[in-house]
Amino acid sequence: MTDFVVRPITEDELRPTFDLLVEALHDRRPSDERWAQADGAWALPGKFGAFAENRPVGIASGFATSIAVPGGAVLPAQAVDGVGVRADWTRRGVVTALMTAQLTDLADRGTTLACLHASEAVIYGRFGYGIATSGRTVRVNRPVQLREGVEAGGAVRLLDTDEARAALPALYERIGLHRPGMIARPETWWPMALSYRLSREGGYRVAVHTGPDGRDDAFAMFKSVDQATAAEPEHGPLLEVRDLHGASPEAIAALWRFLFSIDLVATVTSRFRPVDEPLGVLLTDPRRVRTTDVEDDLWLRLVDVAGALAARTYGDATPVVFEVDDRLLPANRGRYRVGPDGAERTDAEADLRLDADTLAMLYLGEWRASTLAQAGRITAATPEALQRADTLFATAERPWCGTYF
Ligand SMILES: CC(C)(COP(=O)(O)OP(=O)(O)OC[C@H]1O[C@@H](n2cnc3c(N)ncnc32)[C@H](O)[C@@H]1OP(=O)(O)O)[C@@H](O)C(=O)NCCC(=O)NCCS
Structure with a gap:
């Protein structure tokens, strides 16, 4: 039985949800002075709350931004800047419901990517986020x-x-x-x-x-x-x-x-x-x-896999067909042909199979497909398909975020 509801928060719920977040992160509730100092930075839209009997028990906050991807394109993205569940409501599916609502909403609005910094590395892979830059x-x-x-x-x-x-x-x-x-x-x-x-x-x-x-x-x-x-x-x-x-x-x-x-x-x-x-x-x-x-820096989520893959450039190698699984956003499931001329959906046989979080790790060029295959995160039809993927996704410079949020 669901005993909480998830919905976008309203203006008068900004302060209580901020209090909830800082307490979940073991900080003290901000004084009125500190709240005033924040100067409207904790603002709508982009915030989903979980409510039980109309009181907030969880928050997933974000703001609209854009991210540079290999080749120089800059894509619409959501920076997820605050996730917390009240201590007496954890492990009851609250964050799962919040992440589902937030990512579904982003997909509906045509946002290509989502990103965050994770306080713990065990939480976000299940929602399709992967480590995409290091610091x-x-x-x-x-x-x-x-x-x-x-x-x-x-x-x-x-x-x-x-x-x-x-x-x-x-x-x-x-x-x-x-x-x-x-x-x-x-x-x-x-x-x-x-x-x-x-x-x-x-x-x-x-x-x-x-x-x-x-x-x-x-x-x-x-x-x-x-x-x-x-x-x-x-x-x-x-x-x-x-x-x-x-x-x-x-x-x-x-x-x-x-x-x-x-x-x-x-x-x-x-x-x-x-x-x-x-x-x-x-x-x-x-x-x-x-x-x-x-350490891990930016965690990335491809909200629109086809759009994200089509927007970056690739190295010079024979194309590779990826089969992507995405439990949370099933519209992304399917096969994609990625080559020097770009990326598009295909019905061709898959060379490599992977989940959405692993694709996010490859996307900005931080990881090599062959390394992730060694960790069992990619299944390859042939070892040489991995080498082609290594060349296609490689970037001249290591990706880097450089902004904390
Ligand atoms: C981390 C946090 C957001 C998780 O929220 P939650 O509502 O308890 O998560 P859910 O009940 O939806 O759990 C989803 C899954 O993740 C697992 N999980 C959640 N938090 C976890 C943690 N800290 N460590 C290990 N597993 C965790 C759950 O066991 C569950 O697994 P399952 O799907 O296999 O059953 C919440 O515990 C919290 O607010 N913690 C303090 C603040 C914090 O760490 N915020 C994260 C900021 S980046």
């Missing part, structure tokens, strides 16, 4: 020196909070979605991200690089964290860098040069950097850069 945590021990020949032009300046609020949205837009996996940041994303980070408690400062042509072309947020301990009082501050974006490798290198030059800092760290960012090789001593973690 690297780097730890750089100062002092460091950049190699001769690394671009040193332009200038860096620090922005105050109001300047940052005014400048960053347009700068991010100008930098553009230049890697597969990058997403557009709607207006509502910025207050949610900036209000706390740039507050006194958040402690982040914003640096912007202006290129030799006089145009701003890169930005980053950073804050100092004390790492001295009683045992090791001499440890200098650690500089935590987040949200570093640039229009070109030169602009990004110039901003790193600035961040590495800040006095008194012992260590610079940053989480969720692209795994193929050439940070170590910028330095005279590449061992100064340590990768301390690589």
Whole structure:
């Protein structure tokens, strides 16, 4: 028996469902002040609630965005930014009902992709989401020196909070979605991200690089964290860098040069950097850069498999026929022929069989089909079909999202 209902939430249910989410994530209910700071960022539409006796017991929230895919197309997408079920209602099918309602609605409205960051990796595969990008945590021990020949032009300046609020949205837009996996940041994303980070408690400062042509072309947020301990009082501050974006490798290198030059800092760290960012090789001593973690970043869901497959480009190999199973969105089930000229539905015999979550792992180029087959996630008629799929889906750059939501 279903003892709850799932439906889009209404304006007056925004605050109670936000409270529910933060409590599910073990945070405290926001004070009125923090709620006001969020500045309308927790907004309609895109939110489904589960209600029992008219009280919210679960929430699946999202906002409309777009995602760059291999070849440069930018597709309509939903960023799922908050999923939570009240602790006394878990394991009763609430999130399953919410995910089904949300994805069915997205399919009906013609949204091609959905994406999220997962607090736990065991939840979302069953709903057709797969790990589609990875992020690297780097730890750089100062002092460091950049190699001769690394671009040193332009200038860096620090922005105050109001300047940052005014400048960053347009700068991010100008930098553009230049890697597969990058997403557009709607207006509502910025207050949610900036209000706390740039507050006194958040402690982040914003640096912007202006290129030799006089145009701003890169930005980053950073804050100092004390790492001295009683045992090791001499440890200098650690500089935590987040949200570093640039229009070109030169602009990004110039901003790193600035961040590495800040006095008194012992260590610079940053989480969720692209795994193929050439940070170590910028330095005279590449061992100064340590990768301390690589973790799943963006989880992707192909809501419209035919539309998504047709929109990206492919490498040069003989076409492969995929048979896709999709339990949650059965309209996606079927066979697709994917080749250098594109992708379309077909009745031909399948070379490879896989589920929707595994297809999502292949889609942005993060995984090789042959690797996923080794894990039993793809069944191949012949080993050479896997090699063709490897070539077709390979991308020049690793996909990367670079936006937390
Ligand atoms: C994680 C959470 C959203 C799951 O919601 P739920 O309503 O309990 O999930 P459902 O009852 O629909 O379960 C669906 C399936 O996922 C499994 N599942 C759900 N959460 C799981 C978890 N944390 N670990 C392992 N399995 C889990 C269930 O056992 C069930 O499996 P089945 O289909 O084989 O029976 C909920 O427990 C929650 O809000 N947790 C705290 C906040 C959180 O982690 N949010 C996720 C943010 S990304």
